[in-house]
Amino acid sequence: DIQMTQSPSSVSASVGDRVTITCRSSQGISNWLAWYQQKPGKAPKLLIYAASSLQSGVPSRFSGSGSGTDFSLTISSLQPEDFATYYCQQGNLFPYTFGQGTKLEIK
Amino acid sequence: QITLKESGPTLVKPTQTLTLTCTFSGFSLSTRGVGVGWIRQPPGKALEWLALIYWDHDRRYSPSLRSRLTITMDTSKNQVVLTMTDMAPVDTATYYCAHRIPAPGTSFDSWGQGTLVTVSS
Numbered sequence: 001d002i003q004m005t006q007s008p009s010s011v012s013a014s015v016g017d018r019v020t021i022t023c024r025s026s027q028g029i030s031n032w033l034a035w036y037q038q039k040p041g042k043a044p045k046l047l048i049y050a051a052s053s054l055q056s057g058v059p060s061r062f063s064g065s066g067s068g069t070d071f072s073l074t075i076s077s078l079q080p081e082d083f084a085t086y087y088c089q090q091g092n093l094f095p096y097t098f099g100q101g102t103k104l105e106i107k
Numbered sequence: 108q109i110t111l112k113e114s115g116p117t118l119v120k121p122t123q124t125l126t127l128t129c130t131f132s133g134f135s136l137s138t139r140g141v142g143v144g145w146i147r148q149p150p151g152k153a154l155e156w157l158a159l160i161y162w163d164h165d166r167r168y169s170p171s172l173r174s175r176l177t178i179t180m181d182t183s184k185n186q187v188v189l190t191m192t193d194m195a196p197v198d199t200a201t202y203y204c205a206h207r208i209p210a211p212g213t214s215f216d217s218w219g220q221g222t223l224v225t226v227s228s
Contacts, residue, residue: 001170032212036154043203043218044154050212087154091213095169096144096156 002026002090006099012107017078021102023071023088032092035064035073039084109133111204111219118225119194129187129204136162136182140209143187147200194226
């Protein structure tokens with residue numbers, strides 16, 4: 001199985017900050033990586049697919065980059081509604097695998 | 108607008124078989140490239156992909172659970188059904204079904220609300 005490792009596991013930041021979360025795969029996955037946001041008690045929400053494509057309706061302050069094994073999700077200016085847990089997911093090879101999550105907390 | 112909703116028991120006993128139904132609207136599982144997947148999340152833990160069924164009835168499973176899982180679809184009812192045998196307390200989780208974007212690579216753009224399944228005697 002492809003292992004997905006996110007860092008950091010948690011991060012504290014303030015409204016207006018720029019935050020970057022990274023995701024590394026144990027083998028190359030081309031650009032078949034997605035990012036999800038999950039709030040407590042809610043289903044995950046797709047933010048980014050194919051590493052850098054912004055899902056319809058997602059604010060442009062979210063952006064994704066990377067290919068191969070190293071990827072990142074950046075939030076350019078944190079808003080109060082962005083405090084949540086973020087997951088990466090590889091969609092290149094079965095079994096599809098998720099990262100362990102990054103919890104973004106208010107400082 | 109794509110919607111999905113999971114239904115099934117909230118409590119099952121150890122060794123029993125779990126059957127979950129995903130009822131969806133806003134897309135057809137007959138359309139090339141479309142798929143519906145199941146993902147679960149134990150309380151306080153990360154997401155785990157379980158299974159995926161494609162428009163052409165191709166089915167894929169998590170290798171670690173392959174012997175216990177079956178995924179089927181009924182296009183006339185717009186439903187996908189997941190069965191998991193020999194349930195154990197470690198299978199306690201919220202189970203989600205999700206729509207696969209019909210494009211290269213796999214990501215899930217629409218999710219059901221999830222259903223919490225507790226395994227306990």
